[in-house]
Amino acid sequence: MPNRCIKEGDNPDLTKERKTCTFDTDELTANLYGSRNNMERRREITKKISADPDFADPIPHDFLSREKCIEATAKKTKAVVQRGSEFCDVTNYYEMLHLINEAIGIGGYPLALHYGMFLPALEGQAEKELTDDIIPRAKNLEVIGAYAQTEMGHGTNLRELETTATYDKATQEFIINTPTRSAMKWWPGNLGKMSNYAVVTCQLFIDGRKIGPHNFLVQLRCEKTHEPLPGIIVGDIGPKMAFDTNDNGFLALDNIRVPRKNMLMKHAKVSPDGVYTPPMHAKLNYGTMVYVRAHMLYAHGQFLATAAIVATRYSAVRRQGRIEHGVPEVQILDYQTQQHRIFPQIARAYAIIFTYMDIKDQYDAMIKGIAEGQTDLLPDLHAITSGLKSVVTHMAGLGIEQCRMACGGHGYSDASGLPKLYGVQIGGCTYEGENMVMLQQTARYLMKAVASALQGKPLSHSVAYFGKKSSGKSRIGKEGGDIAREHEAMLEALEHAACRLSVEASQMWEKRGRGGETKERAWNGVTVEMNRAARVHTRVFMARSFHRRVTSSPPSIRPVLTDLLSLYLHYECVDMAHHLLEDGFCSGEQIRYLKSRLYEDLTTLRPNAVSLVDSFDQSDRELNSVLGRRDGNVYEALYQWARKSELNYTDVLPAVQKYVMPMMEENRSKL
Numbered sequence: 001m002p003n004r005c006i007k008e009g010d011n012p013d014l015t016k017e018r019k020t021c022t023f024d025t026d027e028l029t030a031n032l033y034g035s036r037n038n039m040e041r042r043r044e045i046t047k048k049i050s051a052d053p054d055f056a057d058p059i060p061h062d063f064l065s066r067e068k069c070i071e072a073t074a075k076k077t078k079a080v081v082q083r084g085s086e087f088c089d090v091t092n093y094y095e096m097l098h099l100i101n102e103a104i105g106i107g108g109y110p111l112a113l114h115y116g117m118f119l120p121a122l123e124g125q126a127e128k129e130l131t132d133d134i135i136p137r138a139k140n141l142e143v144i145g146a147y148a149q150t151e152m153g154h155g156t157n158l159r160e161l162e163t164t165a166t167y168d169k170a171t172q173e174f175i176i177n178t179p180t181r182s183a184m185k186w187w188p189g190n191l192g193k194m195s196n197y198a199v200v201t202c203q204l205f206i207d208g209r210k211i212g213p214h215n216f217l218v219q220l221r222c223e224k225t226h227e228p229l230p231g232i233i234v235g236d237i238g239p240k241m242a243f244d245t246n247d248n249g250f251l252a253l254d255n256i257r258v259p260r261k262n263m264l265m266k267h268a269k270v271s272p273d274g275v276y277t278p279p280m281h282a283k284l285n286y287g288t289m290v291y292v293r294a295h296m297l298y299a300h301g302q303f304l305a306t307a308a309i310v311a312t313r314y315s316a317v318r319r320q321g322r323i324e325h326g327v328p329e330v331q332i333l334d335y336q337t338q339q340h341r342i343f344p345q346i347a348r349a350y351a352i353i354f355t356y357m358d359i360k361d362q363y364d365a366m367i368k369g370i371a372e373g374q375t376d377l378l379p380d381l382h383a384i385t386s387g388l389k390s391v392v393t394h395m396a397g398l399g400i401e402q403c404r405m406a407c408g409g410h411g412y413s414d415a416s417g418l419p420k421l422y423g424v425q426i427g428g429c430t431y432e433g434e435n436m437v438m439l440q441q442t443a444r445y446l447m448k449a450v451a452s453a454l455q456g457k458p459l460s461h462s463v464a465y466f467g468k469k470s471s472g473k474s475r476i477g478k479e480g481g482d483i484a485r486e487h488e489a490m491l492e493a494l495e496h497a498a499c500r501l502s503v504e505a506s507q508m509w510e511k512r513g514r515g516g517e518t519k520e521r522a523w524n525g526v527t528v529e530m531n532r533a534a535r536v537h538t539r540v541f542m543a544r545s546f547h548r549r550v551t552s553s554p555p556s557i558r559p560v561l562t563d564l565l566s567l568y569l570h571y572e573c574v575d576m577a578h579h580l581l582e583d584g585f586c587s588g589e590q591i592r593y594l595k596s597r598l599y600e601d602l603t604t605l606r607p608n609a610v611s612l613v614d615s616f617d618q619s620d621r622e623l624n625s626v627l628g629r630r631d632g633n634v635y636e637a638l639y640q641w642a643r644k645s646e647l648n649y650t651d652v653l654p655a656v657q658k659y660v661m662p663m664m665e666e667n668r669s670k671l
């Protein structure tokens with residue numbers, strides 16, 4: 001069967017791997033990206049960008065200072081903006097995403113938050129009077145915006161943000177102010193140096209009454225000189241774990257006046273005479289966060305895919321040690337521990353991307369509903385995207401780190417691309433709502449679902465399985481080798497565990513309440529259990545999404561995807577075995593059965609491992625990894641990469657001349 005990656009001159013071990021492929025890699029790629037046309041379009045973009053001198057990096061960013069990286073990124077951003085239509089349909093979200101990944105990379109760029117949050121916030125939350133003016137200019141990139149919500153003192157607890165917006169009826173303006181040091185906006189991406197506008201989240205005050213957090217459009221810098229406007233202090237917060245090319249910023253506002261229309265008033269409104277009208281759903285103003293959490297799934301699925309590609313290809317190329325005496329050194333991919341480390345990451349990357357597809361459909365349906373005045377889909381989507389954002393970012397982070405360690409010493413080098421990838425990706429556990437906090441949002445929803453299920457009330461999409469009757473004992477290992485029924489048995493077991501954990505958390509919460517604690521204090525006494533229930537529920541949702549996609553996939557790729565699904569489900573069940581065992585739903589024997597099936601899956605997938613990662617269709621530019629390159633010619637490339645280190649510009653470094661050589665000389669003369 002064809003693996004389309006085979007080319008002359010490639011590392012022979014990689015070619016050998018590609019020849020054992022049992023499916024058409026293009027067919028799987030097309031399925032992953034929605035269609036053959038989408039796949040071809042991605043490849044065209046890659047080809048054009050790779051050949052274009054505007055996007056060439058004579059010196060890899062690994063060897064540049066942060067300022068130089070930002071300069072190089074800004075230059076490429078300008079080229080993307082001015083010449084974007086030469087490469088792709090600039091109105092197509094996925095084509096643009098791919099163009100940016102190819103042309104600029106993942107470490108941030110001047111327009112990341114402009115497109116990622118500023119425009120979505122305006123489009124989703126602002127009224128026509130404001131959008132008519134700002135959106136055309138923002139789309140035309142006459143202005144660049146950031147989303148400034150988090151403050152030095154508060155990020156999670158939005159209710160206690162300190163920045164104020166006080167309505168002045170006399171002038172029909174809001175006065176926006178930073179009252180304390182901890183009220184400074186701190187962290188927003190692209191706020192520090194790039195943006196000249198921002199959507200700023202402030203506590204709304206009318207007639208001395210605090211109404212709560214609302215968003216306002218504020219101009220920060222002069223449109224001509226880019227200097228901060230009077231009363232505005234803005235800058236970069238300094239180096240951080242990654243996102244080197246993003247100017248995460250700080251901002252203080254000294255009683256800045258903005259016209260009434262600058263409040264984002266699509267949902268909540270303030271009339272000219274200062275009358276406040278709340279939104280039709282209390283949290284519609286938080287809609288931009290739901291949008292980003294949903295879309296983060298795709299980015300994080302791709303991040304994990306990158307790591308899986310690098311680790312799998314490198315493990316096929318790397319030979320070290322022997323499994324049996326008297327035979328040549330083996331490809332490290334033949335070690336069972338290596339497969340156990342890497343293959344679940346491949347499966348999880350597919351599962352995350354497939355889950356994203358489901359969520360995207362639900363998000364689009366919700367937006368359509370809101371436009372027609374219905375908000376009934378919002379609570380379910382908020383609950384499941386909160387859980388998914390937490391589970392996926394954590395899962396991807398652990399997976400990337402496993403892949404990095406699976407590459408041995410070279411995985412620790414920036415040449416592998418994995419340390420930087422991890423740095424960028426792991427930020428997702430924090431931004432857009434810290435994971436522990438987001439899981440509690442899911443748990444709150446689960447508690448309501450438990451109550452509804454007990455009362456026989458209807459259950460919404462993500463929790464519908466709470467209404468199923470459990471069979472009491474698992475069918476795992478009792479389906480006579482029927483794969484479809486085995487998959488169903490594992491899904492049923494996971495659903496049983498999620499439901500049980502939710503019910504038990506609910507009972508623990510209630511018990512503490514009966515013991516005299518307030519609801520809130522009692523909640524804090526059971527949040528570990530609440531978050532555990534939320535995690536398992538979210539993993540059930542992912543497993544169901546993956547299962548749905550696989551069972552409806554084209555017949556040509558269904559067998560390999562079914563193998564991957566088997567691995568995914570066996571791994572999930574073994575990983576969560578304690579939850580399955582705790583109430584005796586599964587026996588120890590059944591867990592041993594799951595483990596043995598998991599080890600069989602590793603062997604089954606081995607011949608397709610390289611082809612499965614090839615099917616993610618990430619180019620060498622996107623991978624940005626010497627170890628993961630498509631042709632597998634790793635060792636020569638590693639040496640050429642190291643030669644570019646600035647430490648190698650001279651044979652004797654000034655620091656050595658100045659300090660180390662005299663020290664050695666002094667020591668010698670002491671003898």
Ligand SMILES: CCCCC/C=C\C/C=C\C/C=C\CCC(=O)SCCNC(=O)CCNC(=O)[C@H](O)C(C)(C)COP(=O)(O)OP(=O)(O)OC[C@H]1O[C@@H](n2cnc3c(N)ncnc32)[C@H](O)[C@@H]1OP(=O)(O)O
Nearest residue numbers: 116149155156157158283286295296299382431432433444
């Ligand atoms: C577009 C592509 C993006 C790809 C990304 C890739 C790379 C990105 C690179 C860089 C980073 C980019 C962006 C990062 C940007 C940011 O980080 S912006 C800042 C984000 N900040 C947060 O997320 C703050 C987290 N805090 C909150 O969301 C809330 O404060 C809270 C924790 C949810 C609690 O809020 P609170 O007002 O106290 O509410 P309470 O818990 O009491 O809940 C009341 C009810 O409201 C429901 N609810 C809460 N939030 C929402 C929501 N967003 N939508 C719908 N409903 C919501 C909640 O469930 C409660 O419902 P009940 O029915 O009453 O139970």
Ligand SMILES: Cc1cc2nc3c(=O)[nH]c(=O)nc-3n(C[C@H](O)[C@H](O)[C@H](O)COP(=O)(O)OP(=O)(O)OC[C@H]3O[C@@H](n4cnc5c(N)ncnc54)[C@H](O)[C@@H]3O)c2cc1C
Nearest residue numbers: 147148149150154155156187188189427430431432433436
């Ligand atoms: C790379 C990056 C980019 C960012 N970009 C932006 C941006 O563009 N715009 C923007 O506005 N912000 C941005 N942020 C800020 C980000 O959204 C916040 O840092 C994030 O929401 C977490 O809030 P916090 O920092 O207040 O954490 P904290 O809430 O202080 O969290 C600290 C610890 O306290 C725990 N904790 C807090 N509350 C609770 C609770 N209720 N229950 C249990 N535990 C709790 C947390 O779980 C965590 O362990 C960015 C951050 C990063 C790292």
